[in-house]
Amino acid sequence: MKKEFEALMQKILAKSGINWPFPENLDFKGMPPIMVHDPYRIDYIHGFGQDSPFFLGIKNKRLLSTKCSSCGYVYGTPRAHCMYCGSECQWFELPKTGKIHTFTVCHSGSEAFLKETPFILISVEWERVNTLFFSRLKGVDVKNPSLDWIGMEVEVKFKKRPKNSKNVSVADVYFVPVRKQ
Amino acid sequence: MRPVYFVSGGVSKFEKARKDATFQALVKESFDYALKDLGLETKKALELLDSSVISYFSDHFTRQLKAGSMVHDYLGLCPKRTVRIEGGGATGGLCFQAAWKDIASGVSDICLAAGLETMSHVLTWKGNEFIALASDTNFDYPVGGFYSGYYAMMVVRHMKEFGTTLEQMAMVSVKNHLNALYNPYSQQAMRVTVQDVRNSEMIAWPLTRLDICVMSDGAASCLLVSENGLEKLIKAGAKIKVFAKVTGIGSGIDAMRMADRPHFDLNEFLEKYALPHEKESLETLDYYRELWQKGFRYPGVHSFRAGRVASKTAYEMAGVQDPRKEIDFIELHDAYTSSEIQTYEDMGLCKYGEGGRFVEKGITFMPDIDYGIAFPLQGWLPVNPSGGLIACGHPVGATGLMQAVFALWQLQESIEKHFGNKTLQVEKAEKGAIHSHAGTGTYVTVTILEREA
Numbered sequence: 001m002k003k004e005f006e007a008l009m010q011k012i013l014a015k016s017g018i019n020w021p022f023p024e025n026l027d028f029k030g031m032p033p034i035m036v037h038d039p040y041r042i043d044y045i046h047g048f049g050q051d052s053p054f055f056l057g058i059k060n061k062r063l064l065s066t067k068c069s070s071c072g073y074v075y076g077t078p079r080a081h082c083m084y085c086g087s088e089c090q091w092f093e094l095p096k097t098g099k100i101h102t103f104t105v106c107h108s109g110s111e112a113f114l115k116e117t118p119f120i121l122i123s124v125e126w127e128r129v130n131t132l133f134f135s136r137l138k139g140v141d142v143k144n145p146s147l148d149w150i151g152m153e154v155e156v157k158f159k160k161r162p163k164n165s166k167n168v169s170v171a172d173v174y175f176v177p178v179r180k181q
Numbered sequence: 182m183r184p185v186y187f188v189s190g191g192v193s194k195f196e197k198a199r200k201d202a203t204f205q206a207l208v209k210e211s212f213d214y215a216l217k218d219l220g221l222e223t224k225k226a227l228e229l230l231d232s233s234v235i236s237y238f239s240d241h242f243t244r245q246l247k248a249g250s251m252v253h254d255y256l257g258l259c260p261k262r263t264v265r266i267e268g269g270g271a272t273g274g275l276c277f278q279a280a281w282k283d284i285a286s287g288v289s290d291i292c293l294a295a296g297l298e299t300m301s302h303v304l305t306w307k308g309n310e311f312i313a314l315a316s317d318t319n320f321d322y323p324v325g326g327f328y329s330g331y332y333a334m335m336v337v338r339h340m341k342e343f344g345t346t347l348e349q350m351a352m353v354s355v356k357n358h359l360n361a362l363y364n365p366y367s368q369q370a371m372r373v374t375v376q377d378v379r380n381s382e383m384i385a386w387p388l389t390r391l392d393i394c395v396m397s398d399g400a401a402s403c404l405l406v407s408e409n410g411l412e413k414l415i416k417a418g419a420k421i422k423v424f425a426k427v428t429g430i431g432s433g434i435d436a437m438r439m440a441d442r443p444h445f446d447l448n449e450f451l452e453k454y455a456l457p458h459e460k461e462s463l464e465t466l467d468y469y470r471e472l473w474q475k476g477f478r479y480p481g482v483h484s485f486r487a488g489r490v491a492s493k494t495a496y497e498m499a500g501v502q503d504p505r506k507e508i509d510f511i512e513l514h515d516a517y518t519s520s521e522i523q524t525y526e527d528m529g530l531c532k533y534g535e536g537g538r539f540v541e542k543g544i545t546f547m548p549d550i551d552y553g554i555a556f557p558l559q560g561w562l563p564v565n566p567s568g569g570l571i572a573c574g575h576p577v578g579a580t581g582l583m584q585a586v587f588a589l590w591q592l593q594e595s596i597e598k599h600f601g602n603k604t605l606q607v608e609k610a611e612k613g614a615i616h617s618h619a620g621t622g623t624y625v626t627v628t629i630l631e632r633e634a
């Protein structure tokens with residue numbers, strides 16, 4: 001990473017048209033603005049709080065979401081409280097298969113996911129579910145994206161984690177096209 | 182509420198990396214420009230200013246908390262009031278409106294709205310990550326979220342619903358990059374063709390590099406005043422002849438998670454979200470009835486409800502009945518070519534679903550620039566005469582304020598003075614709109630400015 005940074009700094013300097021004037025009367029050798037490499041790393045104790053049942057569901061290979069106990073609004077991504085009436089929601093298991101509502105193929109991305117490119121992001125819809133679920137699609141040709149993918153029937157899958165792993169992420173969920181029998 | 186006037190503004194040079202200046206000095210550059218344009222001495226201005234509102238989006242980019250107060254401090258405004266505003270991509274727009282509130286409420290007579298972003302402090306990939314942290318970090322970001330991907334998903338649905346084409350999107354890129362050739366403040370001005378846009382590097386299908394704005398270091402400043410403030414400035418020697426009155430502000434927000442966006446039926450749309458000129462047109466009502474019969478639901482992931490609410494509120498306040506006839510130009514938050522098209526619809530310039538075909542009419546292009554494409558109605562309502570975010574750059578916290586400054590110069594007819602040429606001057610500009618927008622339409626602001634002399 002440091003090397004990459006140094007290369008970037010050199011590039012910035014080469015391009016920099018505006019240089020802050022260094023004081024001439026102090027016998028400094030003239031030079032461009034000063035930059036330093038300064039890494040920064042943080043470890044978080046991240047909690048899922050009221051959404052924890054969703055993540056427990058993933059650990060048990062079940063995709064859970066919530067529905068409002070008062071107005072009946074059904075969420076494809078869980079919310080512990082309803083965004084329309086404020087009431088508490090109840091947990092339920094989403095169907096194993098849904099349909100692609102929209103998608104993209106990412107050829108670039110955030111640092112953490114660059115090595116996974118190209119990858120496909122999708123929103124999944126289910127009948128009688130009012131909102132969507134954001135996930136990845138595997139098992140189709142990333143080189144030939146097509147609007148016809150919208151409406152494709154997809155099946156939920158779960159990534160395997162080592163047995164004793166305590167970690168869990170929404171990224172453990174992904175979808176594949178439903179194989180026609 | 183008191184009337185609020187916008188009398189002067191300045192924009193720093195936007196660059197991929199401004200290593201010659203820290204964030205404070207970047208703001209100072211834009212602030213000094215605004216004062217110089219008024220012919221006002223800095224010392225006098227510092228005495229007269231009552232408050233400031235400072236905006237920047239990301240603490241991760243600055244790696245300096247309370248950077249807002251440090252800007253205020255650097256400019257020489259201690260111990261006066263200041264507050265920091267943040268709202269994703271709409272940070273600048275929200276900052277402008279917060280300064281408006283400071284004046285309208287009677288709390289301040291003269292308020293500085295200034296914004297900044299220093300995005301060059303990390304590599305682009307890390308920058309993508311910092312921006313993506315403004316999406317749900319439990320449900321969206323870990324999946325591999327990044328903003329170009331989210332917008333790509335939104336426009337893919339738009340393409341499916343309405344037949345919007347890649348070429349229509351590319352035309353927005355042609356327009357904004359070419360307009361910017363005449364704007365010395367722009368970061369990425371160039372003449373490109375529809376084919377160049379399609380051939381450039383694929384970032385998130387179908388969005389290519391030339392469909393997407395660039396990251397920048399930069400700052401912008403706006404001076405807002407009450408009537409009292411105006412008098413005080415003039416008394417102190419400021420030359421103020423033509424300026425702008427802020428006649429409407431509107432803002433709206435939507436669910437952070439795209440997945441949570443509602444899918445309303447026609448009645449709910451007409452009741453809560455349709456604009457007056459849409460409701461009055463039988464042809465439009467028929468069109469919408471047909472659309473909903475085909476299965477269209479509002480806003481879904483293809484439209485920005487917050488953009489519609491922001492527009493509707495601002496139009497109501499400014500008394501705009503039909504934006505297509507009453508607004509002379511718009512500085513619109515085109516982080517993506519796709520979102521410019523989607524926003525045409527939210528702002529009521531065309532019906533929902535017609536954004537793509539609307540581009541092809543040329544209405545939003547400048548009247549006298551040769552884009553190499555024949556348009557039937559070129560230049561009727563220029564959008565992003567400056568070149569927008571796609572070509573000027575998008576130093577997030579400064580962007581909405583940059584748009585405000587460019588809009589003020591349009592209304593003052595001072596584009597030639599500031600740009601060195603008048604190609605981008607919209608003729609007889611009396612009323613302009615500025616539109617600021619945060620990721621996937623979470624925060625959106627629309628502000629209406631009118632020429633005042």
